[in-house]
Amino acid sequence: KQEVTQIPAALSVPEGENLVLNCSFTDSAIYNLQWFRQDPGKGLTSLLLIQSSQREQTSGRLNASLDKSSGRSTLYIAASQPGDSATYLCADKTDSWGKLQFGAGTQVVVTP
Amino acid sequence: DGGITQSPKYLFRKEGQNVTLSCEQNLNHDAMYWYRQDPGQGLRLIYYSQIVNDFQKGDIAEGYSVSREKKESFPLTVTSAQKNPTAFYLCASSRRDENIQYFGAGTRLSVL
Numbered sequence: 325k326q327e328v329t330q331i332p333a334a335l336s337v338p339e340g341e342n343l344v345l346n347c348s349f350t351d352s353a354i355y356n357l358q359w360f361r362q363d364p365g366k367g368l369t370s371l372l373l374i375q376s377s378q379r380e381q382t383s384g385r386l387n388a389s390l391d392k393s394s395g396r397s398t399l400y401i402a403a404s405q406p407g408d409s410a411t412y413l414c415a416d417k418t419d420s421w422g423k424l425q426f427g428a429g430t431q432v433v434v435t436p
Numbered sequence: 437d438g439g440i441t442q443s444p445k446y447l448f449r450k451e452g453q454n455v456t457l458s459c460e461q462n463l464n465h466d467a468m469y470w471y472r473q474d475p476g477q478g479l480r481l482i483y484y485s486q487i488v489n490d491f492q493k494g495d496i497a498e499g500y501s502v503s504r505e506k507k508e509s510f511p512l513t514v515t516s517a518q519k520n521p522t523a524f525y526l527c528a529s530s531r532r533d534e535n536i537q538y539f540g541a542g543t544r545l546s547v548l
Contacts, residue, residue, distance in 0.1 A: 328478065356535050367440075367526055367539035368479075375535075413478065417535065423494075424537065426471075426478030 326351045326418050330427035338435050343401035345430050347414035352392045355417040359388050359399050362411045362429065371412075372399070404434045439463065442527050442540035448548050449514065449521055457512045457543045459527035466532045468510035472496060473524040473542075482525075485510055486532065514545065522547050 327350045337343060347357070356375045360368040372381045372388040374397065380389040385402040401408055411431045415424040440461045449455045459468065467486045471479040481494030485504040499518025504510055510529075514521045524544050528537040 333476070358536070360539075365524075365542070365544070367442075367541045368528075370536050370538070373535055415479075423481060423484070424479075426480075428476055428478045 326354075326416065326425045328414060328416060328425050328427040330412075330414060330430050332430060333428065334431040334433075336433040336435060337404055339404060339406060341404055343399075343404050343408065343432060343434075345399040345401075345412050345414075345432070347397040347399070347427055349395050349397075349416050349425075351418060352395055353418065354392065355419060357388075357390055357397050357414060357416045358424070359386075359397075360413045360415065362413060364411075368413065404432075406434050406436050408432060409434050440527060440529055440538055440540035442525075442543050444543060445541070447543055447545045449545060450548050452516045454513055454515050455521075455545070457514070457525055457527075457545070459510045459512065459540060460508055461510075461527075461529045461538075461540075462508060463529055463531075463538065464507070465529035465538070466507070467530045468504070469528040469530075469537065470494075470500075470502065470510070470512045471526045471528065473526060479526060482512065521545055 329348045358373045359371045374390040387400040411429040413429040415426040443458045469484045470482040483502040485491035501513045526542045527540045530537045
């Protein structure tokens, strides 16, 4: 069974520093991988989706990479801001219909 | 505005009681999903439905039931058989030909 791991579970950085969030998965035969943001007590917002044929996706200050051979994805957030404080979850999809396997998330705090 | 509406935001269950969580979407999505989120854990899939009048068990379906009588609605019932129902419940939907799942704001269920 696919397992998705996110380490560390929590991270605190000063404002302006770049954030690097890690996601690892055990089965390299993924369909795609998604990064989500979750604010406390709220639902999930999709940030970036990387198809299995792609190596990276970018949106503004966010960049996500995918290395299937090593079973890793990394989310980079440039020049972090206090508004980036949230929990970031990754999830991969291993078949075409839509079932997602989630990591436990990394809780990020950006201090002013 | 298009989106997914979950209600209520907070719900309390008494011992032996069944409770129903509502999920409505006006995105015209075919597929709908229910996830459970516990502290420090990723989301786990309870049930999913790809089409009206059809649904499938996810990874942790025991103690839960669903129905899909209308495309817009996918209610989840937490039955008295679910011995540890305290959690944050998230509903999501997606188009069949799209990889991104869209999430509601969640319902927090607690036991009295």
